[in-house]
Amino acid sequence: MPSWFALLIFPGFLYAVPMGWLMLWLERKILARLQSRIGPPFYQPFFDFIKLMTKEPLRRASGEDIFYLLLPLLALGATVGSLTLLPILPSSASAVGDLVLFVALVEVAPICLVLLGFLSRSIFGQVGAIREATLTIATNLPFITALIALAYASGSLRLMEIASNAPLATRAIALLALLFCLPIKLRLNPFSVANAEQEIYQGALTELDGWRLGLWELTHAVEWVALSGLIASLAVPWRSGQAILDAILFALLSLVLVVVLTVIAGATARLKLLQASRFYWRWGFGLALLALVVSLFL
Amino acid sequence: MTQLKGPFLEVNPDLCLGCHTCELACAVAHTRSQSLIGAVLSGEALTSRNQVLQVADVRFPTQCRQCEDAPCVKVCPTGATFRTETYTAVNANRCIACGLCTMVCPFGAIHIATVKVNGHTKRAATKCDLCVDRPGGPACVEACPTKAIRLVVAKEVIQSARRSTAERYLEAIRVQRELQK
């Protein structure tokens, strides 16, 4: 499969953007249903995006302007890029990159968000950026440890080989540890101090306006696809060999993950920064360490 | 059976000259300085509570009849007009000058006028108060040169318990009309 196809069509832009919007809508809709509300209509994220892109941009100092343009674009590009590495199809483009590149690309968006927060010179933006940075460090310890366990168990850093070779016990524990990391990476409820909309006005996003916010929303949608896609594609070792069947299986698994994450988010209240960090270093890291130990001895 | 305790002012039309002295005396008696010169110097408004009117060849001062069961008391929304033991009084402090009392008084004896209450000027209902605060009794009685006005304190007037003075007056009109026929 050519890499342009992976980047632009599947699982890249053309698949990821509508899928991300669907996931954002599903998240809001499920949350609404859990609260007996009717929730937003189906097309909501799409119209949000169109509206945000055509709002009149505020004039900013010329030095800042380039960063406000580059950082959201960089975040979007890197996250879409990370999608191309997912081992969905037997002939996926994962040949051109591996686990290390995936982790690097997925981490670009949080780093851009931290930079945007500091750039805003708003107290809320800076507080949000500090929280985002702290949580990124907190979550990456179990995230990377779990991936290392998987890589060690399957004897390769290639995602395709991990997906097909990882032993069951290690795979189960490591994927659970990865699932632990998703709410914080997607800034979902129990761990949403970084973009708390009530306390710090969405943190680093406070000063984003118009199309900058629109691009950020798009990045967030693609982040949903990439991170839920990582677990969905690593969960099943079996590949049918037929592209369409594999893609549908992958998409359905991703949506199931969205439902699980949203229900957890709807049932929990926001933890404090220290509580969230402690949770990750204790339970998340403990689980990832267990996966590592299991992979060493099995 | 009820006892009409309250006094009221009665005028003898045969003696009345229509000289308006009672009006002036009334107005002066309700100023703070109790004198015409003092009132003029302090700029206080002179408003009389009785009015001398002429109907055909009869001149006559009219004022409040001090109804016992007064319509003005019944309609007052703020309780500014109220009935005491002896007379029907107006508390200018509570009056909002809505004029409901002037609308229902069958004698037309209550008016809205500019008065001075507690140092500030306001519009309020004014009516004859029988000069209850005046040591010498009603000023009009004292001032009348022909003694046409006198204060009547009825000993015992037999009337229906629920009927007001106003209604008795209206009944009197009806009786007269029947007599005229």
Next chain:
Amino acid sequence: MEAKLSFFVHLVRYARGRSPWLFHLNCGGCNGCDIEFLACLTPRYDVEQLGIRLEGSPRHADILCVSGPVTRNTQAALQTIYAQMPAPKVVVAIGSCPASGNVFADSPSVVGPLEKFIPVDVYVPGCPPRPNAILEGIANAIEQLKTKPVTGIGGKSHA
């Protein structure tokens, strides 16, 4: 070209009407309207059915909902917040207070009414208005929002 442009303009207008984001500002009111406003977020009324989101930052908002007479202390904040909202924006005055000052009018600390400081597009009368009336006011504001000129991404005017 013309047809494409008009399709774009229609799409943008439609999208605006489907995703109005609110910013709620209390300019010194008694909180009565705020409570009714928050009642709009409850499952019974649920503003999200109109695609509405209550935003924390005026930079993200399309509709500014003001309650309360404008007091001396909130006036500067009000003007700053209005200036911070990016262009197509409408203002909804919730309750009697922003329209006239209501019982607070002529108080030395009240400098309102609201229209002295920012243009007001929709008034929702009531003290406080019912959640239904607030929803109706916001729906009116959405209609006003749709009629505002459409600008492209670079800020160029298309219609």
Next chain:
Amino acid sequence: MSIWEILAENLRQGVVTLRYPQRVPPPARYRGLVQIELEDCVGCASCAYVCVSAAIHVTEERETFCWSYDPAKCTFCGRCVDACPTSALQMQAECPPIYHCAGALAVTYTRAYPRCEGCGKPFKVATQILRQRAYTEVSGEVETLLRLCPVCRQKEAIKSMVEARRIKEATR
């Protein structure tokens, strides 16, 4: 009750939201816009006196009075309705309409005072409700008297008194 049970209960209960154009009808005693029945109004300005937010003003001219009401200032407390001695005011049991220009809902009504049947002077005349409150029974005499201005009523009183004296003397 754990949070999971609450969420399950919510899911079981289903959507309780009213779709937008649907509305909860206001209760029967809902206090909406103040409305005046001008025929019943005597121009006493009690409503303006009790109005806490100065939404109602009554201005008096020589021959007319104006009743003006600005809903933008109204607190919808209903004190004016309670205070009206002639029950000329009432409140709509529905939400006030949305408007777009300041002062769009403000109304001003002008009414000429009725004229005295004796002298033709304009004056404030008591309505039926007021008469019924003032008198235990409203007879024809009350009706005729109260259609006269206060000065004419005084004259009427003089006339009847003189008449009464004359009859008294004649019968003596």
